Amino acid sequence: MTIEYNVLAPGPVNLHPRVQEALSRPMIHHRTPEFDRILAGVHKKLKTLFQTSEPVFVLSSTGSGGMEALLVNTMNQGDQILGIDSGKFGERWCEMAQVYGAQVQTMKLPWGEPVKVSAVQDHLTKNPQIKIVLCQACETSSGVIHPIEALGKMINEKFPETLFLVDGITALGAMPLPMDDWKIDGLVGGSQKAFMLPTGLSLVAFSKKAWKKVEQNNTPRFYFDLRKELKANQKGETFFSSNVTLIRALDVVLDLIFEKGLDAHFAEIHQRAEFTRQFGQKMGMSLFAKAPSDSLTALNVPAGIDSQKIRTELEKKHHITVMGGQDQARGKILRIGHMGYIQPEQMVDLMMKLGQTLHAEDPSLCPPGLMNKLETEMKKFWGLV
Numbered sequence: 001m002t003i004e005y006n007v008l009a010p011g012p013v014n015l016h017p018r019v020q021e022a023l024s025r026p027m028i029h030h031r032t033p034e035f036d037r038i039l040a041g042v043h044k045k046l047k048t049l050f051q052t053s054e055p056v057f058v059l060s061s062t063g064s065g066g067m068e069a070l071l072v073n074t075m076n077q078g079d080q081i082l083g084i085d086s087g088k089f090g091e092r093w094c095e096m097a098q099v100y101g102a103q104v105q106t107m108k109l110p111w112g113e114p115v116k117v118s119a120v121q122d123h124l125t126k127n128p129q130i131k132i133v134l135c136q137a138c139e140t141s142s143g144v145i146h147p148i149e150a151l152g153k154m155i156n157e158k159f160p161e162t163l164f165l166v167d168g169i170t171a172l173g174a175m176p177l178p179m180d181d182w183k184i185d186g187l188v189g190g191s192q193k194a195f196m197l198p199t200g201l202s203l204v205a206f207s208k209k210a211w212k213k214v215e216q217n218n219t220p221r222f223y224f225d226l227r228k229e230l231k232a233n234q235k236g237e238t239f240f241s242s243n244v245t246l247i248r249a250l251d252v253v254l255d256l257i258f259e260k261g262l263d264a265h266f267a268e269i270h271q272r273a274e275f276t277r278q279f280g281q282k283m284g285m286s287l288f289a290k291a292p293s294d295s296l297t298a299l300n301v302p303a304g305i306d307s308q309k310i311r312t313e314l315e316k317k318h319h320i321t322v323m324g325g326q327d328q329a330r331g332k333i334l335r336i337g338h339m340g341y342i343q344p345e346q347m348v349d350l351m352m353k354l355g356q357t358l359h360a361e362d363p364s365l366c367p368p369g370l371m372n373k374l375e376t377e378m379k380k381f382w383g384l385v
């Protein structure tokens with residue numbers, strides 16, 4: 001028997017019925033006029049979503065592959081790179097740059113804290129040889145958002161030779177991240193997050209400034225050599241075999257987003273985040289991130305509660321998937337995702353079941369009287385009563 005889970009994790013996410021239908025269509029070959037038409041449409045729509053005049057690439061890889069593609073196409077071995085490390089994914093990107101031979105200077109931040117633009121500016125002023133700055137737009141391990149617009153504009157204005165690469169894997173498609181306007185030089189998104197698909201595609205683009213580096217750097221690359229992909233895309237193809245099934249479903253997702261309108265789509269995700277932040281606090285939890293993102297909310301569970309146990313119970317008993325904390329936040333936080341196909345009733349159900357689960361662990365938490373009152377408030381929030 002297949003259990004239907006309500007996947008409210010910060011990726012992967014619940015799939016829209018139209019996406020599920022697209023994923024189940026019969027196979028077609030990638031060298032066909034039908035697929036060529038789909039690919040051309042996807043490339044065009046992605047440019048609108050990235051808000052860039054430069055080409056956007058669809059790679060058959062997880063998000064980490066896209067992060068690697070941004071690096072290997074723009075860095076030279078031996079380059080000095082500043083990596084903003086505010087959690088698990090910042091740490092991964094720094095490590096990746098080191099593996100490819102960069103000299104990485106790490107700006108390590110306490111989990112949940114956004115980076116200060118002035119600190120980055122000071123660091124670059126003192127280290128003018130830095131060629132690339134790496135930053136997550138949203139660091140998924142803590143749910144924090146970083147000031148990408150201010151960072152991009154500052155780097156572009158004060159350090160015009162430095163590139164700003166952004167991991168938008170849990171941000172792109174969930175919140176505004178206009179690449180050209182915010183002076184982002186390399187941007188990556190991931191299919192299982194705000195692109196509302198299964199895992200398996202990364203989406204990347206470079207600014208005009210970054211393209212100059214792509215054309216001439218000495219880092220060995222093959223699969224992620226995007227010069228080859230650009231040439232193939234210009235002929236209406238992908239260089240390697242295309243991920244037909246996911247690209248066809250991506251086409252449907254992009255239509256769904258643009259039918260709704262980008263602003264309305266972002267507003268929906270924002271409302272889910274507002275809901276979780278408000279009611280999570282009313283249920284005795286606090287926000288882990290000092291600058292909380294709209295993509296996910298990280299809630300500190302009350303003292304004495306193991307968040308890992310709560311997430312397991314929610315999944316086992318109620319078939320609701322949320323995530324616990326990683327590394328230093330393990331057992332301490334719950335991470336609730338706001339991306340994907342989510343109905344207001346599912347958000348209410350999650351909070352009610354979370355209340356019950358906390359109450360079962362510690363009867364002083366989320367007593368039935370409080371939860372009954374909050375249920376009415378939650379329904380009012382969504383206009384369900």
Ligand SMILES: Cc1ncc(COP(=O)(O)O)c(C=O)c1O
Nearest residue numbers: 062063064089138140169170190
């Ligand atoms: C911010 C961020 N960067 C990178 C990744 C890695 O993506 P993937 O697991 O698709 O390789 C994730 C995945 O959760 C992420 O949230």
